[in-house]
Amino acid sequence: MSESKNPAPSRRDFLKASALAAGAAMGTFPVVNVLAQETSRKFKVALIGCGGRGNGALGNHIEAAQWLNEKLGWKLEIVPVATGDWFQGRAKDAGKRYKVPEEKCFGGGDCYKKVLEQDPDIVLMAQPPVFRPAHFEACIKAGKHVFTEKPVGVDPPGIRRFIKAGEEAKQKGLCVAAGTQRRHEQGYNRRALEIKDGVVGKVVAGRVAWNMGKIFTNTPINPKGPDDLCGPWQIWVEMSGDHIVEQHVHNLDIANWYIGDHPVSAGAFGFRARRVAGNMYDFFSGDVEYPGGVYVHSMCRQIGDCWDWVGEQFTYAKPEAGERKVTSKDPYEEPGYHPNAYVGEHAHLLYAIVKGQELNEAKNVAWSTATAILIRESAYTGKRITWNEMFEDPNGKFYNLQLKPSAEDFETGNVTLLKDGDIRIPGV
Numbered sequence: 001m002s003e004s005k006n007p008a009p010s011r012r013d014f015l016k017a018s019a020l021a022a023g024a025a026m027g028t029f030p031v032v033n034v035l036a037q038e039t040s041r042k043f044k045v046a047l048i049g050c051g052g053r054g055n056g057a058l059g060n061h062i063e064a065a066q067w068l069n070e071k072l073g074w075k076l077e078i079v080p081v082a083t084g085d086w087f088q089g090r091a092k093d094a095g096k097r098y099k100v101p102e103e104k105c106f107g108g109g110d111c112y113k114k115v116l117e118q119d120p121d122i123v124l125m126a127q128p129p130v131f132r133p134a135h136f137e138a139c140i141k142a143g144k145h146v147f148t149e150k151p152v153g154v155d156p157p158g159i160r161r162f163i164k165a166g167e168e169a170k171q172k173g174l175c176v177a178a179g180t181q182r183r184h185e186q187g188y189n190r191r192a193l194e195i196k197d198g199v200v201g202k203v204v205a206g207r208v209a210w211n212m213g214k215i216f217t218n219t220p221i222n223p224k225g226p227d228d229l230c231g232p233w234q235i236w237v238e239m240s241g242d243h244i245v246e247q248h249v250h251n252l253d254i255a256n257w258y259i260g261d262h263p264v265s266a267g268a269f270g271f272r273a274r275r276v277a278g279n280m281y282d283f284f285s286g287d288v289e290y291p292g293g294v295y296v297h298s299m300c301r302q303i304g305d306c307w308d309w310v311g312e313q314f315t316y317a318k319p320e321a322g323e324r325k326v327t328s329k330d331p332y333e334e335p336g337y338h339p340n341a342y343v344g345e346h347a348h349l350l351y352a353i354v355k356g357q358e359l360n361e362a363k364n365v366a367w368s369t370a371t372a373i374l375i376r377e378s379a380y381t382g383k384r385i386t387w388n389e390m391f392e393d394p395n396g397k398f399y400n401l402q403l404k405p406s407a408e409d410f411e412t413g414n415v416t417l418l419k420d421g422d423i424r425i426p427g428v
């Protein structure tokens, strides 16, 4: 889309083409960012999904640039150029807050296409998870760097689509950062380096949890149209993936990261006791098997007045040494860690773009989302499910499990409405 607006190749385009050719010839990371090391830069930024997190993410992005400017003496300028939301009013509200001209604030199912036509350099995505694979694919095809909130899909075809677009981003030298913000916290990174360097042994077992009270509406919606799915999207499995995908993904991400792989299979329980709105479960408990006979207990619950715990604990093959001797380089040594990881993830994204470094978190966040989908479907069906039959084997029973309505259905207007209380019954 951006190309058609600039028919005559600019100096920037010429340099980019040269860099591409050079990269390809050397067989290295294909795009050496043309403007790498150019630390006085203006970035045009667009936002898709203008709710709480979207507004927050754009603010974090601007703060991240200021932080890099102060810390490293850079002169980055963030210019918000477009906003998009299913509800145009929300796009306009965000536009007002971030000084985007009203005519660049778009609504509707195709708002992301109009946002991309404004030729941003970076796109921030905080729309409901069902839309993420399609919107991400469009961003990468259009050659944009992306910050994507988690989770990045709700079903296996969506996960594969996201991973494929992530691979394309790599080939094009585009940076992708994800809202799995623990990956941008110093404490979590330190432990990852300790595992890598053998300061502690490999993970042999673990438990991860997001147990808390109810956080979304529990008044039945009785949907009359797509607005009733796109507004309170959190309570619909087809929009959010259920709370195991939407929220517990953060803890599962740590398990995958520290174990260094995705699971082999999951056997899980779950059900709904107190919710009356939407079609999610209240709780899940999963036995998650990783390669090499490593088992992790995954738990998540969103009902009040119960035991709450959010965190990750692991048993290591070798107990923690008294003295820490990490020798590997900290991935974020130069820019450092912002005390607020929500800002840090944007600082690391901007840093990588400016330095021409590879930063691509697409596969990590897709695998973590997929892990949550695996456990969810095991609980919904009452079956133990393998990763292979869900994500890899085209003949696998769950490989083509596509939730409806899909992202495309919202664009074509062919939206099947959902029903409060219409939940999956294990074993049936």
Ligand SMILES: NC(=O)c1ccc[n+]([C@@H]2O[C@H](COP(=O)([O-])OP(=O)(O)OC[C@H]3O[C@@H](n4cnc5c(N)ncnc54)[C@H](O)[C@@H]3O)[C@@H](O)[C@H]2O)c1
Binding pocket: 048, 049, 050, 051, 052, 053, 054, 084, 085, 086, 087, 090, 108, 109, 111, 112, 126, 127, 128, 129, 131, 149, 150, 151, 179, 180, 181, 230, 231, 233, 246, 410
């Ligand atoms: N990393 C974190 O800690 C964290 C925290 C909160 C939310 N999130 C994630 O951020 C995302 C947004 O959450 P939120 O809390 O901002 O929700 P929200 O409901 O406040 O915002 C979502 C916005 O997306 C809009 N939307 C709906 N359909 C759309 C479409 N087709 N195209 C564009 N926009 C559309 C909605 O109208 C709404 O304004 C979710 O994926 C959520 O999981 C992450």
